[in-house]
Amino acid sequence: MTVDKKILKELFTRTLKTRLFEEKVWDLFGENIVPGTLHLYLGQEGVAAGVTTALKDSDWIQSSHRGHGHVVAKGADMNAALAELLGKKTGSCKGKGGSMHITQFDVGVLGATGVVASGLPIAVGAALSCQMRKTDDVVVCFFGDGASNNGTFGESLNMSAIWKLPLVWIVENNFYAMGTPIKLTCPSSTVAQRAEGYCIPSQVVDGNNALEVYEATVEAVKRAREGGGPTLIECQTYRMKGHSRFDPAKYRPQEEADHWLSGEKDAVNVIQKIAIEQGAITEKDAEKIREKLQKEVDKAGEFAKKSDFPEPEETLDDVYAEAF
């Protein structure tokens, strides 16, 4: 596949933006102003960037509990995203959702969810809706290696296959579910192997390489739009931090961590190198892009911090369309 230079630049930009967003979250967390827990997307940016760059605005994504990166890459308003993480009234969910439910419907995010693997059935329904309404929109569903052990996985893959839904399944295989290494819970060497049982074509790609992810997604999206049904793409990647807020991830073998967390494997470095090599951007462009994004992110941080908390009574709003 020859990839347009604009696309390469976009891939770099989205990867970096997602990274900078998460670094900001990490800083705010350090300031102790992020309530609750956090599942950072740091390290996995290549996946969200690669996937979402292959989508059009009206396509949908279904996120997981590790959702910041997905919404940012899909084009979220970062002010509203960061404000949500801080529990502010200006947050996209008015402070009701927080990290695990960070969602921006208007940019095509169906929802982030705290229940592992619960997004898969929802993605099935959304894709069915796209099909029945005769749109040419597709749905992409992100979930983790751990999620593929939950019952909804088989049910949802199957339903997507029998109805030939316009759906792309993205497994973000970061080799751990909390502290549990995938080797303990998955007998095969890839998650992708499970797709065959449902006659769903699959592919394994380097999730830290946004270009590889992009190319695989383009192909899958094309198939989906043309009525060819679902595809599963396993993106192998790694968490830069632990699972959640307070996890130092000491259970990971040093060698493994060193490999994945090396500069060479870093998602931002990987796509920056490719983009420069292929003449899509210069070192200087990269710097400029970084500066611009950093400013945006910083501004979002300020916005979030300055925003007010919701009034206590707002607890009672939004349970139903109309209160009764």
Added chain:
Amino acid sequence: MTVDKKILKELFTRTLKTRLFEEKVWDLFGENIVPGTLHLYLGQEGVAAGVTTALKDSDWIQSSHRGHGHVVAKGADMNAALAELLGKKTGSCKGKGGSMHITQFDVGVLGATGVVASGLPIAVGAALSCQMRKTDDVVVCFFGDGASNNGTFGESLNMSAIWKLPLVWIVENNFYAMGTPIKLTCPSSTVAQRAEGYCIPSQVVDGNNALEVYEATVEAVKRAREGGGPTLIECQTYRMKGHSRFDPAKYRPQEEADHWLSGEKDAVNVIQKIAIEQGAITEKDAEKIREKLQKEVDKAGEFAKKSDFPEPEETLDDVYAEAF
């Protein structure tokens, strides 16, 4: 595999016994004395007979909603089984369970269940228990093609694989889940294909041929006992009647039904022919066996009919080990 003549005779006997039992149930149903609904095993006897003949007494089976055949083949007391179907106090569940919960723990039946696919997790736990208690018992779990679309299927197959449990998964693929043909709900041509995703060896056999089923089960049980983990066997078969009590099964294509319901495919005929050809029994033996079994079954029918219903107040018993 060369199969002992005793085994052939046993296969014939169990197949026939299961058939006669179900015919008796059908008769009682005709007399309008079977309360509730019924999922007859008629037609699928080769599966239960083939599987259970490969087991020892202390091995366990987990049944489904179509459980009469499983319990009878595993050696159930037919009096208690028939009495249960009639809701009698002398039933194996004291009349509390009926057709969908027909269970005889003391002959190694873990339970029949009304919730499709709910037996799979239970089989996982029983097999884990066999493993942890260092017995050499194995667990066999029966379920339908339709059940393989439920979430517990993937969860349970996976757990059995990662822990190398002494478990044999028996899919009774009768090509329908109620009125829904498998073609509508399963994208692959076999259910067995789904086992590969979990690195579980599998095999497809003619479920109307008890010998084939037996041979496949012997191999699977051997693997399980030796610590080699689970196997999945898909037994292709067909319901002689509709799904349940009042289903005339008109939705089945005539040609398909004719094929499966022909004398040649009939589970009793198939194993009788083999047993005779291989010199395990003569025509006359077959007749004698049939007469003997018929008597047993008739007696069981009489027993069941004559038995009393439970007292209404027994409703309150057996909720907990001790009432409070």
Added chain:
Amino acid sequence: MTEMVYREALKAGIREEMLRDERVFLLGEDIGLNWGGAFKVTKGLAEEFGVERVRDTPISENTIAGAAVGAAITGMRPVAEIMFGDLITLAMDQVCNQAAKMRYMFGGQTSVPLVLRTVFGGGKNIASHHSQSLESWFMHTPGLKVAVPAFASDVKGLIKTAIRDPDPVLFAEHKLVYDKKEEVPDDEYLIPFGEAKVRREGADVTIWGTFIMLHKALEVAEELQKEGISVEVIDPRTLVPLDKKTLIESVKKTGRLVLVTEETKTGATTAEIAAIVQEEAFDWLDAPIKRVNAPDTPVPFSPPLENYFIPDNKRIAQAVRDIV
């Protein structure tokens, strides 16, 4: 007005909505061509509207419910069916964590206009896994609305309201009311949620109940009239929203209240109603509120046991006599 059974009135309501709004579609197990629903509610609709809009699904309860969620939030109006209420146990995450909470946890970004139809109740001798009455679980789930139509004239107006409602509705039916006949208006009509119906006026005691128990209560009221006891019978029609006003006014008039449902007693909807009434009409109560429920046991199979389990006219009448 046309006299028809509940089942037909329900179907008529669904059909009218499907004709009115092409976004309305049905999904569930065996609801389509070959079966028409386990209780034949949807019989004929697949023929009329096609198998896309009356969609048979695999046996995947959690994904059926989740697919309804995904379709609802992207512009469709799904009416999903769970064949038996007991099987919602498999879909509780999608129903209670996703459908019910989405509007809220996303801060009002989306509506979830879906209907989940299911059927509760015993009386068919189909034992513990097919006879439960679980409506109190859903009454305890903020974000859900819960309809409990018991009469043919109500069910049509209520299903139409449910389908048009912007919030997720658990639409609970009951096996024994499907065949109940009543005059049903021919013209289009909608019954607003949250409006109870006084099914019979009386002065001495109020009976509040649901489903088949209302039919029994009306019979009991008739009997008791002969003894000079005047019974008012209230049908809530929806549990969420709950019409407290009609009930409280009735209690203020009669001073006595009997609550009757088929649920097992502890934690039933009747507990909530009792708690509310003693809170809000304490000074008007002339006697303790009586609850008539099933005992705290699973539902037994055998007819004499199930008959004992399900409250009968005698128990209802006795409860009334106990407090007047």
Added chain:
Amino acid sequence: MTEMVYREALKAGIREEMLRDERVFLLGEDIGLNWGGAFKVTKGLAEEFGVERVRDTPISENTIAGAAVGAAITGMRPVAEIMFGDLITLAMDQVCNQAAKMRYMFGGQTSVPLVLRTVFGGGKNIASHHSQSLESWFMHTPGLKVAVPAFASDVKGLIKTAIRDPDPVLFAEHKLVYDKKEEVPDDEYLIPFGEAKVRREGADVTIWGTFIMLHKALEVAEELQKEGISVEVIDPRTLVPLDKKTLIESVKKTGRLVLVTEETKTGATTAEIAAIVQEEAFDWLDAPIKRVNAPDTPVPFSPPLENYFIPDNKRIAQAVRDIV
């Protein structure tokens, strides 16, 4: 006596039982070597007893629960953990249809001696999918026992009783009590199920509640004492079996009752308690029974919202003042 936190007392109880009975084993997600349980309850046990007996599982809630059932009915004593109470939604079939009903529907043929540990409650700002209090669902499930330990001195004795109980026990914990300290007996002790504990004696009003609300109630009682209001505080310790006697006696003494739990109000356990007390102590009640619960909303994320959601000392005190 040694002062220790609830978490340690709970672990000590589990550990004693594992030492006493080798059939006792633990299974759940991340309970083992790398994590020790999301709330560190099982930390160190895998090191002591090995990974076979402290078994990390895939993310498969329904199969975790079902595996516990299968193990329990074949001779083991499983203690399964569902990481968050909200996730039992995925295991409701195995918990409520299988574990709870097996003894009954099989007519007493088997016991199901398992413990299902999980944790309820908010206060950690982890939003709608990780903060619920769902105990009333299980109180409404005949066949289950339900323990609700709120104090370190109770939890050890209760978990030991739970593990030895022949029936399935839903052992509910609460996130905010894990760090509560108390003197805990050094010698082995068991606390029988169904015996409430009067945590504080008083004359004017009774408070009955669970979990963290009991800790708040005790603080409130202390405050109110200064105003001359004497409050009795009752901890049920188990909801099933329920100690009505202690409660009714207390109400007969005080004539006033306030019920306090963190559950959303409609259909909470407090509804059942209110219904019972008005039934059994109607003539002793000098005022309506007051319920203090969370509002009927999902649990919000943002701190000011969650603080509003969870009943605080002020609301409890106000409820008391309202009726004395």
